[in-house]
Amino acid sequence: MNEDAVLLDLRRRAHDGSPQALYQLASALVARHELDEAFTLHRRAAEAGLANAQIEYARMLMYGVGCDAEPLRAAEWLLRAESVGSPIASYFLALMSLGGRTLPRDGRVNERVLRAVRADYPPALRAAAVHFGRKADPADQLRCLQLLERGAGLGDVIAARLFLERITHGEGDVPQPDAAADLRGQLQAIGVGPLPEIVVPEFARSEAAPGVLSMDDVLQPIDLHLQSTRPRVMTVDGLLSAEECRLLIANAEVHLTRSRTVDPDTGLPMEQEIRTSSDASFDAIQEDLALRCVQLRMASAAGVPLDHAEHLVVLRYEPGQEYRPHRDYRPPSSIERDRPEAGNRMRTICAYLNTVEAGGQTEFPVAGLRVEPRPGRAVVFENLHPDGSPDPDSLHAGLPVERGEKWLATLWLRQGRYRAF
Numbered sequence: 054m055n056e057d058a059v060l061l062d063l064r065r066r067a068h069d070g071s072p073q074a075l076y077q078l079a080s081a082l083v084a085r086h087e088l089d090e091a092f093t094l095h096r097r098a099a100e101a102g103l104a105n106a107q108i109e110y111a112r113m114l115m116y117g118v119g120c121d122a123e124p125l126r127a128a129e130w131l132l133r134a135e136s137v138g139s140p141i142a143s144y145f146l147a148l149m150s151l152g153g154r155t156l157p158r159d160g161r162v163n164e165r166v167l168r169a170v171r172a173d174y175p176p177a178l179r180a181a182a183v184h185f186g187r188k189a190d191p192a193d194q195l196r197c198l199q200l201l202e203r204g205a206g207l208g209d210v211i212a213a214r215l216f217l218e219r220i221t222h223g224e225g226d227v228p229q230p231d232a233a234a235d236l237r238g239q240l241q242a243i244g245v246g247p248l249p250e251i252v253v254p255e256f257a258r259s260e261a262a263p264g265v266l267s268m269d270d271v272l273q274p275i276d277l278h279l280q281s282t283r284p285r286v287m288t289v290d291g292l293l294s295a296e297e298c299r300l301l302i303a304n305a306e307v308h309l310t311r312s313r314t315v316d317p318d319t320g321l322p323m324e325q326e327i328r329t330s331s332d333a334s335f336d337a338i339q340e341d342l343a344l345r346c347v348q349l350r351m352a353s354a355a356g357v358p359l360d361h362a363e364h365l366v367v368l369r370y371e372p373g374q375e376y377r378p379h380r381d382y383r384p385p386s387s388i389e390r391d392r393p394e395a396g397n398r399m400r401t402i403c404a405y406l407n408t409v410e411a412g413g414q415t416e417f418p419v420a421g422l423r424v425e426p427r428p429g430r431a432v433v434f435e436n437l438h439p440d441g442s443p444d445p446d447s448l449h450a451g452l453p454v455e456r457g458e459k460w461l462a463t464l465w466l467r468q469g470r471y472r473a474f
């Protein structure tokens with residue numbers, strides 16, 4: 054059957070009101086970006102009691118897909134699906150709760166993630182693996198490896214790539230060269246190449262409660278080192294683990310496109326010579342728990358709640374590519390178009406994800422400061438004066454990469470709330 058015939062058949066069955074057919078039709082429509090109708094159909098299937106539809110309907114409500122975002126209603130539907138035993142609903146409830154805005158950030162977060170881990174839900178396995186991978190206890194390191202291997206076995210390519218790095222370099226256990234060669238071959242066969250080699254020199258594994266899953270570790274306060282007061286620039290080394298850096302790169306790689314910048318005259322994003330990198334911007338609906346945890350860690354290091362953050366952007370610069378001197382605050386016309394109530398970009402945090410062979414420093418010309426890119430290191434800076442007015446001294450640049458490539462993750466943090474949860 055061709056696509057239209059399949060859709061016609063689904064429509065006929067959905068017309069009879071079968072919840073399963075409503076759900077399947079809605080899913081097919083989401084894939085075709087026919088979101089308004091999909092939203093209505095998922096709602097009908099959800100109301101008829103189908104847990105999978107309750108989750109999909111809740112996801113649309115969470116992220117405002119085919120509707121305005123209504124995280125509280127989303128949470129209600131997830132709770133209904135959870136009450137009939139859906140571990141995926143538990144996973145999304147945990148993902149929401151970690152923001153602490155819609156649902157309380159309490160011990161249930163960890164119980165819920167564990168439920169989804171026990172049900173072998175790959176995004177939960179991946180998030181738990183990255184979590185245990187930061188812990189010092191050797192048993193937690195083994196746990197990380199086992200979770201990645203399980204995810205890989207279930208077809209999760211990102212888990213497979215993270216697992217490959219670990220068994221290649223002997224992280225968490227002795228190196229396994231034969232198994233690594235085998236897995237490398239399997240990944241190559243589906244067009245997945247190697248990740249950059251990443252070592253985070255200053256990374257200190259966490260001594261917190263060995264053996265215990267505690268997802269809110271990402272909110273640990275950390276000390277930033279003041280590098281300049283005009284503009285205010287701070288750095289921290291070892292913020293991200295090598296695994297978190299790899300996770301960001303692996304997620305971004307498949308979505309890279311030529312970077313755009315907001316044109317000061319029109320307020321519209323345009324390809325411009327000022328910024329020649331490629332980037333991937335993660336729409337909220339693309340984020341999974343592991344990515345959300347890394348973003349929470351970054352936002353919390355910058356001292357701002359994650360719901361003030363615009364979409365995460367991961368950038369890749371190749372030799373000669375750069376981000377010429379610019380300021381991150383936006384012209385009034387572009388703010389008007391994109392959540393004016395969230396105000397301007399008060400602060401930026403950039404995390405360096407790999408070792409750059411030469412070049413690629415972040416330069417703050419007014420302060421005469423250059424921050425060296427180094428995996429796991431982050432730089433935080435203010436774009437506005439304390440009274441909220443733009444600070445022209447926040448001028449900065451990503452200097453051209455001379456050799457190798459540079460991967461960077463940026464969160465632009467607004468003055469007010471930008472995300473729904």
Ligand SMILES: O=C(O)CCC(=O)C(=O)O
Binds near residue numbers: 403413449461463
């Ligand atoms: O590449 C850099 O070092 C700076 C990036 C930057 O300025 C930005 O993402 O806003």
Ligand SMILES: [Fe+2]
Binds near residue numbers: 379380
């Ligand atoms: Fe910038």
